[in-house]
Amino acid sequence: MKLIGKMTILLCGILLIVFANKFPEFGDPHSPASTHLSPYYIEHTMADTAVPNMVTSVLADYRGYDTMFETTVILTAGLACFFLLRLPEEEEKEIYFRHVPTGVTIRIEECGAAPEDSDVFQRIDAQWVPRDIIIRSTSRLLMPFIQIFALYVVAHGHHSPGGGFQGGVILGAAVILFAISHNLRTTVAKISETSAAIMSAAGVFIYAGTGALCVMLGENFLNYGALAPLLGTDRVMARSHGILIVEIGVALAVMSVMIWIYYNLSSAGKQDEGL
Amino acid sequence: MDFLTVLISRANYWAYIILMMVGLYAMIAKNNLVKKIVGMSIFQTAVILFYVSIGAKQGATIPILRHGPVPEGGGIAHAALRHGTDAVQAVNYINPLPHVLMLTAIVVGVATLGVALALAIKVYKEYGTLEENEINQRLRRG
Amino acid sequence: MVNTLPALVIIVPLLAALMVAAAGFIDKRACFPVAVAALSVSFLGAAALLVQVVNTGLAIEYRFAGWAAPMGIVYVIDHLSALVLVVITAVSLVNLVSSKQTIHREFADKEGAFISLYVLFTAGLIGMTATGDAFNLYVLLEIASLSGYALIGLGKARAPLATLNYLFLGTIGATFYLLGVGYLYIATGSLNMADLAAILPGMKDSGIVLFAFIIMLSGLFVKMALFPVHGWLPGAYSQSSSAAAGLIAPLTTKVTVYIMVRICLNLFSVDYTFHQLNVSDFLVWVAIATIVFGSLSALAQTDYKKMLTYIIIAEVGYMVGGFFLGNRMGMSGAILHIVNDAVMTLCLFMAAGIFLWKTGSEERGDLKGLFGSMPFTMAGFVLAGLSIIGVPPTCGFFSKWYLVSGGIAAGQYAFVAALLFSSLVNAVLFFRLFEISYFEPFIDHHHGSDDGGGHGGAGAVIQEAPMAMLVPFLFVSIMLLVLGIYSGRIVTNIIHFAIPAGVI
Numbered sequence: 031m032k033l034i035g036k037m038t039i040l041l042c043g044i045l046l047i048v049f050a051n052k053f054p055e056f057g058d059p060h061s062p063a064s065t066h067l068s069p070y071y072i073e074h075t076m077a078d079t080a081v082p083n084m085v086t087s088v089l090a091d092y093r094g095y096d097t098m099f100e101t102t103v104i105l106t107a108g109l110a111c112f113f114l115l116r117l118p119e120e121e122e123k124e125i126y127f128r129h130v131p132t133g134v135t136i137r138i139e140e141c142g143a144a145p146e147d148s149d150v151f152q153r154i155d156a157q158w159v160p161r162d163i164i165i166r167s168t169s170r171l172l173m174p175f176i177q178i179f180a181l182y183v184v185a186h187g188h189h190s191p192g193g194g195f196q197g198g199v200i201l202g203a204a205v206i207l208f209a210i211s212h213n214l215r216t217t218v219a220k221i222s223e224t225s226a227a228i229m230s231a232a233g234v235f236i237y238a239g240t241g242a243l244c245v246m247l248g249e250n251f252l253n254y255g256a257l258a259p260l261l262g263t264d265r266v267m268a269r270s271h272g273i274l275i276v277e278i279g280v281a282l283a284v285m286s287v288m289i290w291i292y293y294n295l296s297s298a299g300k301q302d303e304g305l
Numbered sequence: 306m307d308f309l310t311v312l313i314s315r316a317n318y319w320a321y322i323i324l325m326m327v328g329l330y331a332m333i334a335k336n337n338l339v340k341k342i343v344g345m346s347i348f349q350t351a352v353i354l355f356y357v358s359i360g361a362k363q364g365a366t367i368p369i370l371r372h373g374p375v376p377e378g379g380g381i382a383h384a385a386l387r388h389g390t391d392a393v394q395a396v397n398y399i400n401p402l403p404h405v406l407m408l409t410a411i412v413v414g415v416a417t418l419g420v421a422l423a424l425a426i427k428v429y430k431e432y433g434t435l436e437e438n439e440i441n442q443r444l445r446r447g
Numbered sequence: 448m449v450n451t452l453p454a455l456v457i458i459v460p461l462l463a464a465l466m467v468a469a470a471g472f473i474d475k476r477a478c479f480p481v482a483v484a485a486l487s488v489s490f491l492g493a494a495a496l497l498v499q500v501v502n503t504g505l506a507i508e509y510r511f512a513g514w515a516a517p518m519g520i521v522y523v524i525d526h527l528s529a530l531v532l533v534v535i536t537a538v539s540l541v542n543l544v545s546s547k548q549t550i551h552r553e554f555a556d557k558e559g560a561f562i563s564l565y566v567l568f569t570a571g572l573i574g575m576t577a578t579g580d581a582f583n584l585y586v587l588l589e590i591a592s593l594s595g596y597a598l599i600g601l602g603k604a605r606a607p608l609a610t611l612n613y614l615f616l617g618t619i620g621a622t623f624y625l626l627g628v629g630y631l632y633i634a635t636g637s638l639n640m641a642d643l644a645a646i647l648p649g650m651k652d653s654g655i656v657l658f659a660f661i662i663m664l665s666g667l668f669v670k671m672a673l674f675p676v677h678g679w680l681p682g683a684y685s686q687s688s689s690a691a692a693g694l695i696a697p698l699t700t701k702v703t704v705y706i707m708v709r710i711c712l713n714l715f716s717v718d719y720t721f722h723q724l725n726v727s728d729f730l731v732w733v734a735i736a737t738i739v740f741g742s743l744s745a746l747a748q749t750d751y752k753k754m755l756t757y758i759i760i761a762e763v764g765y766m767v768g769g770f771f772l773g774n775r776m777g778m779s780g781a782i783l784h785i786v787n788d789a790v791m792t793l794c795l796f797m798a799a800g801i802f803l804w805k806t807g808s809e810e811r812g813d814l815k816g817l818f819g820s821m822p823f824t825m826a827g828f829v830l831a832g833l834s835i836i837g838v839p840p841t842c843g844f845f846s847k848w849y850l851v852s853g854g855i856a857a858g859q860y861a862f863v864a865a866l867l868f869s870s871l872v873n874a875v876l877f878f879r880l881f882e883i884s885y886f887e888p889f890i891d892h893h894h895g896s897d898d899g900g901g902h903g904g905a906g907a908v909i910q911e912a913p914m915a916m917l918v919p920f921l922f923v924s925i926m927l928l929v930l931g932i933y934s935g936r937i938v939t940n941i942i943h944f945a946i947p948a949g950v951i
Contacts (some may be wrong), residue, residue: 035334039326046325049658050318051311053633057363059396064362066636066646067517068402069395075370076393082370084401085408093405095511095520099574099586100409102461106567106590107416109468110597111423113560114607190369195408224472231469238462251454253513291419298426332615345618352626359633403632406582410625413589420596421614427600427607440608 079269081188089193090273094252097276098237100195101283105234108287112227115299126154153215155303169211176204184281188270194277198284205285206292213303214296223301226290233283237276317358325351338428338435342421349414353407360403368401452499453509453522456492456532457573459485464566471559478562479547485566486543489573490536497529501940508579516579517639523579527782527945530937531576531705534789538697539569545797545919546690549804553688554601561598565694568594572702581628581714582638584706585621588670592617595699598691599683609682616669616679623666630659640714647715651723660715660724664707671703671763674737681744681756685809689800692752697792700759701785704766708782711770717949727771731859734768737761738865742872752799752809754876755792758835761869762788768862769850775950777853782942784846787834787930791843794831794923798824801912801920814880815887820910823917825884827924832877834927837870842930849938 054061071088081087089097125138130150135158138144145151152158177200184197209217241252249256254272255265263271293301312319328351331344370393425435432440463485470477500507506525513519524532543565554561571591578584596617600610632638634655635646650656672680684696711720721727741761748754766788769781799809801824806813818825834841847866854863911917930937 031336032334035330038333039330042329043322043326045658045661046322047319049630049654050315050322052654053315053318055314056317056358057361059362059365061359061633062636063359063403063633064395064400064636067638068360068400068636070518071401072368072395072398073393082372084368084370084398085404088401088405089408091512092514092519093583096405096409096580096583096586099583099590100412102567103413103416103586103590103593105465105468106564106593106597107419109560109564109567110420110593110600113554113557113564113597114420114423114427114600116557118556189372191367195412227472228469231465235462235465235469238458238465242458242462245451245454245458250509250513251451251458251511255513295419295422295426298430329619332619338611341615345615349618349622352622352629355626356629356632359629402638406638409582409586413586416589416593417614417618420593420600421611424596424600424607424611424614428611431604431607444605 078266079273080266081270081273083188083190085191086187086193086273086277090276091252091254091269094241094273094276097280098234098241098252101234101237101280104284104287105230108227108230108290111291111294112223115294116301117299119301127151128154128158147215153303165211169207173204173208176207177201180204180281184277185274187277188273194280195284197277198281199288201281201285202288202292205289209292209296214293214301215303218293218301221289223290223293226286226293229286230283230290233279233281233286236279236282240272240275240279317354317361321351321355321358324348324354327351336437338425338437342418342425345421346414346418349410349417353410353414356403356407356410360400362396362399365397365399368398368404370398450499450507450509452492452496453507453524453577454511456489456496456536457570457577459488459492460566460570460573464563464570467559467566468563471557471563475558478559479550482562482566483540483543486536486540486569489569490533490540493529493532493536493573496524497533497941500524500526500529504944517637517642520583521579521639521641522577523641524577525945526941527705527709528576530782530786530941530945531702532573534786535569535572535576535698535702538789538793539565539572539694541919541923542690542693542697542793542797545916546693546800547915548913549688549690549800549916553690557601561601561690564594564597565690568598568694572698575702575706579640580638581631581640581643585625585628588621588624588706591699591702592621592670595695598695599687602687602691604686605682606686609679609686613679613683616676620666620669623662623669625666627659627661627663627666630655630662634659640709643714644716647719651719656715657724660719663710667703667707667710671700671707671767672760673763673767674733674740674760677737677741677760677763680760681753684756684759685750685753689796689803693793693796693800696756696759696796697789700763701766701789704763704770704781705785707767708770708778708785712947717947721773727773730771731768731862734764734771735861735865737764738768738869742869745876746872749811750809751802751811751814751880752796754811755795755799758795758873758876759792762792765847765850765866765869768859768865769853772853772857772859772862773950774853774856775946776849776856778946778950779938779942780846780849780851780853782945783849783934783938786937787842787846787927787934790923790926790930791831791834794827794920794927795835797916797920797923798828798831801916804912804916811880811883814884817884821912822909823921824912827921829881830924830927832873832881834931836873836877840931841927842934843927845931845934 071084075081075084075087079087079091123140125144127136127145130152147153180197180200183192183200184194187193244253244256245251247256254269257272258265258268261268261271324347328344328348332341332348335341335344429435432443434440463481467478467481506523509522511520550558550561568591571587574587575584596610596614600607631643634653635643637643637646647656669676684692738761741757741764745754745757766781766784769777802814803809830841834843837843837847851863851866
């Protein structure tokens with residue numbers, strides 16, 4: 031295998047290098063890529079969509095159809111991880127708890143009354159890890175700030191780098207931080223798998239549904255201009271608002287899929303203690 | 306042409322080719338499945354680097370139109386606005402299209418990585434190892 | 448008023464997939480009807496598009512978000528894509544209807560996720576077929592691939608490993624395609640296929656374009672399992688569940704061949720592919736190697752599902768070889784074979800699903816006596832086998848006839864010989880299966896399913912598959928005859944217009 035690998039990369043590498051010599055130089059403003067199509071976007075984004083950030087306007091409007099499927103790719107990954115890994119929930123025969131002050135492990139059999147998961151009694155799956163107060167409190171304190179920043183990134187994507195994907199990932203990261211600093215069970219109790227799954231489908235649905243609404247209003251799919259009468263603005267501003275609506279859908283989908291994938295990957299589908 | 310000039314003026318392409326070959330080699334020659342997955346990620350990232358570097362334009366700024374109050378001495382991109390002409394010049398902004406495309410490719414890369422890891426977990430559950438030669442031994446034994 | 452049909456064909460399945468994904472967590476009973484309804488709408492839409500295209504003779508363009516090409520993304524439905532759309536939606540719908548019970552039995556808790564991924568896979572293929580944008584094709588290709596990995600990955604014990612290998616190779620293929628699109632973009636600055644086709648003739652001699660061609664095609668060859676890079680296919684397909692195999696095996700390779708045809712004809716022109724570059728002879732030889740290799744490996748299998756997967760590889764060789772013959776006959780044969788082979792493979796995999804349901808095994812020996820106990824299923828299976836061999840009046844004969852006459856016209860006698868050799872091998876393979884199932888007595892291997900009644904030892908008791916499986920299966924096997932009878936009309940009314948006028 032090593033030999034085949036070396037030969038393949040040698041062959042591909044030489045081919046790539048030979049042909050790369052014909053490329054325009056790095057940063058050449060006269061290369062076809064910079065002169066054929068992209069000037070249109072740069073020069074018309076304000077007039078067409080009233081969005082100064084061209085990446086956002088191209089992403090969610092000119093090539094919005096691509097982006098809808100990009101969101102669908104994320105959902106597909108979430109579904110795939112769930113489909114491949116998730117194990118059926120079993121009736122738990124025995125549950126182990128640790129009494130922290132004394133360090134005693136207790137076993138509770140079926141029908142036994144389990145104590146509340148608290149600082150005194152802690153649930154054990156494979157091994158008991160002491161809860162670290164510094165890590166827990168710090169990440170708890172950080173979470174609201176991370177989330178506020180994420181919302182800013184989503185909402186300000188029209189004017190600065192940002193948008194639904196970036197904001198959604200940060201939102202998801204906040205929840206994953208919570209899951210790492212506490213444990214998976216606590217997180218699942220707050221955001222259940224079902225709600226994560228439904229939210230991720232709903233996020234993509236907001237995107238595709240906005241597009242379908244435009245069709246119902248008699249225009250092309252995802253042509254946000256059709257929403258102008260509903261939003262009470264002119265067509266250009268309607269495009270700008272339409273982009274915001276779909277970005278919110280994207281953020282919702284990305285956040286919940288990140289959480290969903292984390293649930294399944296970190297616990298290998300069991301959704302117990304996690305990492 | 307001078308060798309050094311070629312080397313420097315197309316540095317982005319050399320970087321992507323090296324990264325791509327590193328990834329491809331890991332995918333073909335490595336024995337451990339997780340290392341292969343890492344290689345796959347590097348391989349995809351190389352293409353992302355390639356695309357993003359196409360978008361670069363000398364003397365241009367990020368693809369966000371200047372709006373709101375204009376500071377003193379902003380970059381060249383702002384010159385037009387400062388001098389009272391509103392026309393947006395394409396040469397002043399880098400090409401936004403590759404960035405948009407690569408947002409998609411990044412997402413696809415993450416999604417593929419997720420599915421690959423899920424499959425690797427399943428393989429590990431089935432065989433108790435992620436080394437390919439050990440798995441093949443087990444399969445041969447029945 | 449805009450013609451919204453091209454959007455409808457893909458948006459309805461997409462919305463349905465989202466609803467099914469959510470419904471899987473709320474009420475599982477809703478999943479199946481929603482998916483069937485959406486695929487039916489999509490099928491009707493595709494059929495209507497085909498009728499429109501054939502009647503007007505013009506391609507239909509749909510602009511997403513209202514932006515004209517090359518600024519925005521457009522769908523272009525012409526004769527070729529409308530035909531393939533009908534095939535995709537029909538295959539997906541029929542297979543879903545027939546595998547209701549298997550899905551329910553094999554994926555009890557995850558039914559919603561399975562059906563949702565199933566519909567997403569179909570949507571991805573529909574989009575790949577209809578799109579007129581080279582980058583959009585990549586996104587949809589990845590949707591189809593990712594959902595395909597998931598559908599295949601949950602099968603028999605070795606499925607995850609086989610799927611992981613498939614994922615590695617599939618990713619290499621898709622990334623090569625993406626890199627090729629990047630090369631075209633750097634050379635021309637455009638992503639729209641029609642726009643590219645207008646620019647490229649002006650830069651025939653550019654090395655970048657040449658390399659883009661090479662690397663895009665190599666990426667697609669990996670995806671369609673052409674000879675040296677076919678390794679992922681048999682493992683992945685034979686380990687998957689029957690519901691997933693019945694969807695993925697007939698469609699993935701065919702749609703990839705379609706993409707290849709589209710790229711060669713409509714993106715790089717006929718002139719570039721066949722006259723500027725001298726690759727067609729080489730590729731015909733690769734196809735010959737694929738056919739011979741696929742047939743010989745199929746001969747070595749005792750597991751009939753694995754045998755079918757090697758036959759798929761050989762069929763890929765038919766289509767690629769036929770296309771690169773470069774004459775009208777060969778191309779017609781290749782395109783007709785995309786349609787016929789999708790239906791034949793569907794029929795064979797549905798039969799495999801029924802056998803698995805009945806005997807609980809995929810070994811050839813376990814087919815013993817099935818003629819006695821399942822006469823209708825076996826009748827359909829015989830039709831499918833005859834069609835793969837290429838016996839008139841089944842559809843397999845007609846596409847092979849076009850391919851053979853194309854090969855003779857092009858003077859590629861080795862290709863003709865490979866085709867005949869492969870037919871001979873198929874005849875040996877299928878007659879052996881018929882013999883086992885007709886002459887040897889039935890032994891009940893039935894374990895693991897609830898309706899274990901009827902322990903008819905001698906096979907005299909007729910015990911057919913459930914109606915929900917049998918009726919779609921018989922419908923498909925009759926379609927083999929119908930397609931065969933109408934193949935002349937398909938070629939003159941549809942495929943004739945799909946091939947550019949320059950090809951003789």
